[in-house]
Amino acid sequence: MKAKIGRPRSEKSQGAILDAVDALLKEKGGAGLSIEAIASRAKVGKKTIYRWWPSIADIVLEAGLRRAAKSIPVPAEKSFEETFRIFLSRSMLSIADGGDVYLRYLMAYAQQDELFRARFREQFVEKRRAVLSSILLQATESGQIKFKHETGLLVDIVFGAMWYRLLVGHSPLDEAFADELTAVVMGYCEEK
Known part of the structure; x- marks a missing residue:
């Protein structure tokens, strides 16, 4: 996967996103996972997530x-x-x-x-x-x-x-x- 051009990832935001994925998967399983839910739980914008990962599965993969x-x-x-x-x-x-x-x-x-x-x-x-x-x-x-x-x-x-x-x-x-x-x-x- 090619690195995207732009601002480098904030370690704090990245950690919050991956922690949000962990929590949402534990609470709701895969069916409860969405970019909106992750962004809300991590307190980041959806654009931040889209800028760093090509799909929701790629976020789950990194968290996994x-x-x-x-x-x-x-x-x-x-x-x-x-x-x-x-x-x-x-x-x-x-x-x-x-x-x-x-x-x-x-x-x-x-x-x-x-x-x-x-x-x-x-x-x-x-x-x-x-x-x-x-x-x-x-x-x-x-x-x-x-x-x-x-x-x-x-x-x-x-x-x-x-x-x-x-x-x-x-x-x-x-x-x-x-x-x-x-x-x-x-x-x-x-x-x-």
Whole structure:
């Protein structure tokens, strides 16, 4: 996304806008989100928002990225299995703690707007895939594990299972699921 020409963003106003998105999504979900509601809650003009973001989904994306950076740090445990389980557990907790509304909103919007889908993939999906891929790569480089299949497939399996549960809602995204998914990935490891 190209930077727009004009005044630089005010950190205070930017923070207020992203905080407003957080609050509105928690209170009303995606259906209650509008530029007017965000501007009112953040006490900024609508023009300020339009100047800084090409769409409401881009604001949600930035707020979601800020949230993910705080709530899903990459752990550095001794074993791959424990590192992986903690990563999944923190991901599930983040989703259960309000991240679900962000992800559903972003995924729905990405299906309606092809240009936004490309930004969503580049700024969110690929970054989350890179984090998980780095965990897998570190484990293989340190000699802890060797996978029977290429790691890109494992990343798809893990995030595919998470997205499916998130979007369909047929089963919980919880600690038990993090444990099950860890066991599935460990099953893709070759015997030592």
